[in-house]
Amino acid sequence: MIPHDCPHTTYATWSVFFGSPLRDLLHRLPxxxxxxxxxxxxxDLARHAPVEGTDTLAVVSPGSTQPGITSGAGGVRAMIELVSEIESLANERALPVVEFGNVRDEPAWAPLHRILRERGYVPVVTGADAVLDVPATGLDAYFDGFRSHRRKVLRKERARFLARxxxxxxxxxQGLTPDLVxxxxxxxxxYGHEADARAVRDRFERAAAVPGLRVLRADGEDGPLGFVAFYEDLAHRRIVPRLGAFSTEDRGSYFNLAYYELIAHAARGGGFRIHYGESTYGAKTTRGCRLTRLVSYFRAADPLLHGVLTAAGAIRSDLEEREIATAEGTFAAS
Structure with a gap:
């Protein structure tokens, strides 16, 4: 349940359609x-969608999560039953909006896309997950996948970092030490997020409590240069970064830790799929990631509000698609 005044706005309906993600997209238009x-x-659309009328029952899968109920016998029937139960729960609690977040644009998720569209949900492209399939043959094989000029740039970036x-x-x-806070x-x-040291320490503690967390870090003479905290999903051969920060004095620390060192680690393990998540598409596609669209679906009980979400969702989706196309074009030209 996400009330309209929830401090965590990532999946809050009004924020998705009219909040900071939209403002950022508009700001980047040329x-x-x-x-x-x-x-x-x-x-004008927001005037017809008062924020206090957008309390939401949200079903959200993290961007990198594998589908579960879509496989096996009866998977589609199970999905239909679950969606129906979720809608009934929203009605019981008088929640005006139902949301299904981060439905991946991949074949395994096609049944859920179809079911939600058939039930009248508004599809909204809310971003893309940047995914990198790491070759088991190693970091050199990763570099060899780029054109000659690009390959030289990446290798020089790697050499400069190692020279330190x-x-x-x-x-x-235990790698999430106090000096990383x-x-x-x-x-x-x-990046404009409101936070303090106590909130960061709390997030470190919660991340450390989840099984499978590993911390890849680099330290220099004067302290940490950066780190990436990630989960290893051995069953599905996935690596999912969840935390990370890097020295602003050495721009190469980001790319060397988040990409080259993590890629080398994945290769040593026989090859993993790394999920780099949303945002900064250009930096990710120019390092070999492909973008998998994430679609959120919304259905409002009130027809007027549903119509507003339909119109606003079309604009948000178009802006997101432009960002994705720009990043993909940058990679193609690199």
């Missing part, structure tokens, strides 16, 4: 006139 036109259109002779270690949850907090603040 055409000022189009930006203003769309801003006015969304503001960082101390690179792979640890378990300020590094993580600085990254949150640089």
């Amino acid at each position: 055409d000022a006139q189009e930006t203003e036109r769309l801003r006015e259109a969304m503001a 002779q960082p101390d690179i270690t792979l640890l378990g949850p 300020d590094l993580q907090l600085d990254r949150y603040r640089r």
Whole structure:
């Protein structure tokens, strides 16, 4: 249940359609006139969707989660029953909106896409998961997958970082040491997230409590250069980064830890699929990631609100598709 005044707004209905994700997308449009036109259109739609009327019952799968009920005999019947029960629960609790978040644009998820569309849900592209399939043959094989010029750039980036002779270690949850708190907090603040040291320490503790957490970190003479905390899903051959921060004094620390060192680790394990998540598509596609669209579905009980979500969802989806297409075009040209 996500009330309209919930402090965590990632999946809150009003925020998805009219909040900071939309404002950021509009801000990045190159055409000022189009930006203003769309801003006015969304503001007009928002007037017909008061935030206090958007309490939501949300069913959200993390962007990198594998489908569960879509496989095996009776999978489609089970999905239909579950969706029906979820809708009944929303009605019982007088929640005006039902949401299914992060439905992946992959064949295994096709039945759920179809069921939700047939039941009248509004599909909204809310982002994409950047996925990298790591070759088991090693980091050199990864570099060899790029064109000559790009390959030289990546290898030079790697060489510059190694020339600093960082101390690179792979640890378990104990790798989330207190000296990483300020590094993580600085990254949150640089990206506009409200946080303090206590909140970061709390997140470290919660992440460490989940089985499978590993911490890949690099330290220099003056302290940590960066780290990536990730989960290893051995059953599905996946690596899912969940935390990470990097020195602003050495831009190469990000790419070397989040990509080259993590890729080398995945290769040593026989090859994994790394899920890099949403945002910064350009940086991810130019390092070999493919983008898998994530679609959220919404259905409002009130026809007027449902119509507003339909119109606003079309605009949000179009803006997201432009971002994805731009990133994919950057990779093709690199």
